[in-house]
Amino acid sequence: MSAGADRHLRALELPVAAAAAALVGCTITHGECSGVIVETEAYHEQEPACHAFAGLTPRTRPLFEAPGIAYVYRSYGIHALLNVVVEAAGVGAAVLIRALEPRAGIHLMIERRGRERLTELCSGPGKLSQALGIGLELNATPLLGGPIELGPPPPGEEAAPALVVGGRIGITRAVELPWRFCAAANRNVSRPWPPGLLG
DNA sequence: CATGGGATTGACT
């Protein structure tokens, strides 16, 4: 087994921010569609941007379960957002998958999204759920051996990618936490940087 | 039971 082939498994054992960083480069597969994770954010019950901050409720229950299951919830009444639950059972923490680089099932992604440009298929948390056909019915399902599969980096891509770290997007509280992790210079992130900004 | 607010996106000025 080559180095890095179990990175997704090790990520599930880490504190949420480290897990979010480690998951960049790993893969998400649903049916015939798959992609490489290029953007994540960490959420933890001890900070107010996290749903689990409100405590254990019917909505947040999956966040408090054992690591390795999906937390899928509806955002703005329209979009399904996919999270990877991490940290020990009883602790509410999860990694939001914000963007993928499409790798397989691209024709089906195009059909579901109604767009053909590769960078418009999975470049956002709502977009990737639509592209992969992930809905609320997959909330709390396992990510190892379940309908959605969290996998290691593709063969030959086991090296940890360079990351850009910053504040999380689209929230109003705890924006100062540096808990957003993007694959540097990847065109599939939800908010690409202007040309040249990365140096 | 009524209300308000989103971990977003796409269309439009």
Place this chain on the structure above:
DNA sequence: GTCAATCCCATGC
């Protein structure tokens, strides 16, 4: 840059 779509759920009466 602005803004509406749309619905689950936490909260408060």
